[in-house]
Amino acid sequence: MTSKKLLNSVEGCADDSLAGFVACNPDLQLLQGHRVALRSDLDSLKGRVALLSGGGSGHEPAHAGFIGKGMLTGVIAGSVFASPAVGSILAAIRAVDQAGTAGILLIVKNYTGDRLNFGFAMEQAKAEGIPVEMVIIGDDSAFTVLKKAGRRGLCGTILIHKVAGALAEEGVGLEEIAKRVNAIAKAMGTLGVSLSSCSVPGSKPTFELADDELELGLGIHGEAGVRRIKRAPVDQIVTLMLDHMTNTSNVSHVPVESGSSVILIVNNLGGLSFLELGIIAEATIRLLEDRGVQVARALVGTFMSALEMPGVSLTLMLVDEPMLKLIDADTTATAWPHLAKVPVTRRKRIRTAPREPSAVPEATAVGGVAPKQMMLVLERVCTTLTGLEKHLNALDRAAGDGDCGTTHSRAAKAILDWLKEDPALDSPAQVLSKLSVLLLERMGGSSGALYGLFLTAAAQPLKTKTDLPAWSAAMDAGLEAMMKYGKAEPGDRTMVDSLWAVKQELQAWKSTGASFLPVLTKAVENAEAAAMATKNMEAGAGRASYISSARLDQPDPGAVAIATIFRAILEVLQTQGA
Incomplete structure (x- = not known):
């Protein structure tokens, strides 16, 4: 041909x-x-x-x-x-x-x-x-x-x-x-x-x-x-x-x-x-x-x-x-590159990275998620995302570059590698901060940045308290940061739609004082419904906003990933009787 x-x-x-x-x-x-x-x-x-x-x-x-x-x-x-x-x-x-x-x-x-x-x-x-x-x-x-x-x-x-x-x-x-x-x-x-x-x-x-x-x-x-x-x-x-x-x-x-x-x-x-x-x-x-x-x-x-x-x-x-x-010697030829007049070999290529600030003592998981539960939750989320790689990629090909599943799988593998180091998981704030760094460095793309923003902001309310209201506040802070910098709002056909559904249910729970697991169950169901509803939305943010709406007949892969993450969390907590 x-x-x-x-x-x-x-x-x-x-x-x-x-x-x-x-x-x-x-x-x-x-x-x-x-x-x-x-x-x-x-x-x-x-x-x-x-x-x-x-x-x-x-x-x-x-x-x-x-x-x-x-x-x-x-x-x-x-x-x-x-x-x-x-x-x-x-x-x-x-x-x-x-x-x-x-x-x-x-x-x-x-x-x-x-x-x-x-x-x-x-x-x-x-x-x-x-x-x-x-x-x-x-x-x-x-x-x-x-x-x-x-x-x-x-x-x-x-x-x-x-x-x-x-x-x-x-x-x-x-x-x-x-x-x-x-x-x-x-x-x-x-x-x-x-x-x-x-x-x-x-x-x-x-x-x-x-x-x-x-x-x-x-x-x-x-x-x-x-x-x-x-x-x-x-x-x-x-x-x-x-x-x-x-x-x-x-x-x-x-x-x-x-x-x-x-x-x-x-x-x-x-x-x-x-x-x-x-x-x-x-x-x-x-x-x-x-x-x-x-x-x-x-x-x-x-x-x-x-x-x-x-x-x-x-x-x-x-x-x-x-x-x-x-x-x-100097030349005006346009295709000749600008070369530094020093050897490539023997040149110092690595600059030492600044040391991270010393950690401030933070609240441990008293009244919240215990270290063992944290380990189980993270492992379940990671294995679930790895298994979802092909499905998320297929959803992403309609509106993006077809790598949503790959980026989530890459993030999951990075977290699993970290967990093999047997890290201390007794400080939720430090765990979320570490996850933020991992995803920013290893996940890549806009997804890595968005998750990084969410986790960094969510870690702040957990520095002093780790009870259930503090986790609800962490959800609010993370979503606020993601929406501020990502410019997406509910209804824009993004992962925000699933997160917003969880946030709404948690806010209702704080005012009623109901048991947490039934509330989380309802929040997950709402997140899954919100993810499915994105297939009927006009994309208002992200790469999909550049695609004709006639071609967007599948749910947003980011929203599906968020709903899947919360489903994995719920299943672990149900098993543990949280």
Whole structure:
């Protein structure tokens, strides 16, 4: 099945994309009649070496994102995943030469089409008397046996753009830059892994993977890799990648070993979330440091993509202090990240958290819920919520992101883990405060914050008394705090509806003096009825308020969860004869 993409036309997508990038960047210009982007200030390069690069489109922000002072002078773009035309390459060379530059270096990734077309243009330019040199970058570390075509050019190429650009800014000559770049390129390697393929506009995906498979050692044009591996935690995948990249029996390995200092690039191949990139970056830095490798600089983001491919590549380049000076040199290229000019390794990453204030002695459970009952109540609530996970998720999919059950189950597991530590449960106020912290830290989302607010406020009336009227006051305080900050009121189709039903019954109980268990039984029944009634309500708060009421034909999952919690509490107290 052909993938969907937002285009004007398949034929014009490369032109439209480059034109859009230039339209947003006043420092760039298009070369008329060609798919070429150049610095607007070419005249400022008079007497210095210019740098041209390029290749197929579909690798954005490469290549145009790396045009700027301190990096590339211009780029020549081909169609998606296709080498640029010889005529456009030659036109770019001529335009830059006419600005009075002191020679032109072509930085070309090692692909047959790019070698041929850039090489042909270079020979023609030299025949016209233009000083031009070309370096071919191959940083692929996938192949254990070197192919005749050599290593493919991958994300490591942008480091060459940066180093060569810094040398050109220093006024270094063309031949010297080419010589140094060729030496540097031998000290880096790149390896990619992907969850699935990408698809060229108008075409189907280039390969298929099973749900439990990943592709290792693939390029940046949707081509398959060198092997398929089973899906595994990120630590295992990164370990496999680093082992492959640095294995000395691999002819395309990068010579990184204990004591080495490297620059690391964690490059999004197009379809990974920033969440995943962060996980991969942390694992890679930690695992490199475990091997004794010093990470001098780390670049994390999208630098050289393969359209929408959901994968990542890791690039390692050996560096020393002179090399770091070139990497740290200023550039105006928009896709080059702002890097701190200090090593990643050996930097203190953890700040000690402030100590919590000393606890003030609080009332113990005299006349209220005893520690044993508290333990039983919490265990019953947690096991009930864990069993309700799928049902709450199903209810939440109609009005939210389908994770209400998961968040409640996560909270339940956090509480159960805490209970295994055999905590003191004789102070209800301290128990509610601890639960508040647990849910804020472990439950997450708006639910965690709302429960945290409720429990923090509910703990206050229980600091001095723990009798039944104090528990009723705790209910009032918790609900007031939740409504104040959550902005939900009864009738808004939220968990407040169930809580409000319990509150109303408890208020009536305080004035009648009836036995507590019958009152709680009635309160739970009212909470369950209130939860069911939410399916007929117009959502007035929360994520569901953005959804058409026609789609809301199930009860609110938060309200159902609250009613379930109180039902679990009631069942324990009934069993204990409270």
